[in-house]
Amino acid sequence: MKRNSEKSKICAVRQSNYRISNIRHTITLLVIYLFLASGVVTAEQTLPKLGFQLNKLSEPFDAPDFNLQDMDENTFSLEDFHGKVLLINFWATWCPPCRRELPSMERLYQKLQDTDFIVIAINQLESSDHVFSYMGDLGTDPSFPILFDL
Secondary structure (H helix, E strand, C coil), X not given: CHHHHXXXXXXXXXXXXXXXXXXXXXXXXXXXXXXXXXXXXXXXHXXXXXXXXXXXXXXXXXXXXXXXXXXXCCEEEHHHHCCCEEEEXXXXXXXXXXXXXXHXXXXXXXXXXXXXXXXXXXXXXXXXXXXXXXXXXXXXXXXXXXXXEC
8 A cells, every 4th residue: 555655646746747847848938939029029119210311423324224034034124214214222032121112112103103203123133933922921012123133
């Protein structure tokens, strides 16, 4: 009988240790989750406001021509936009401000699309598949040309 009592005590201790271990594991996961979630919220809240400053060139010069393709492999050159006002944005998916700029450029383009104003976004050194996937995450599908400088 003494032996059964000792076995019962050992089982009770093991069950207690198991419960404590599970509780510690659950609390650890909860702390990690809260830490990560608060970090994401903090990162979103601490982004600086976008701003701009335009500098007048002392002397105008001709931009060099280019031939670049879009996601559908249509080729565009600078000459295609002769006589238009161009906003050319060089960007990459790894650039945090770019994620914020593209939707605002789309709003500007939509507002001025019936004028001679054109927006062109030139992605640097990334594949069209990678950029296509990135665009799906933006929430805004740009209707202006996205060109690739590979």
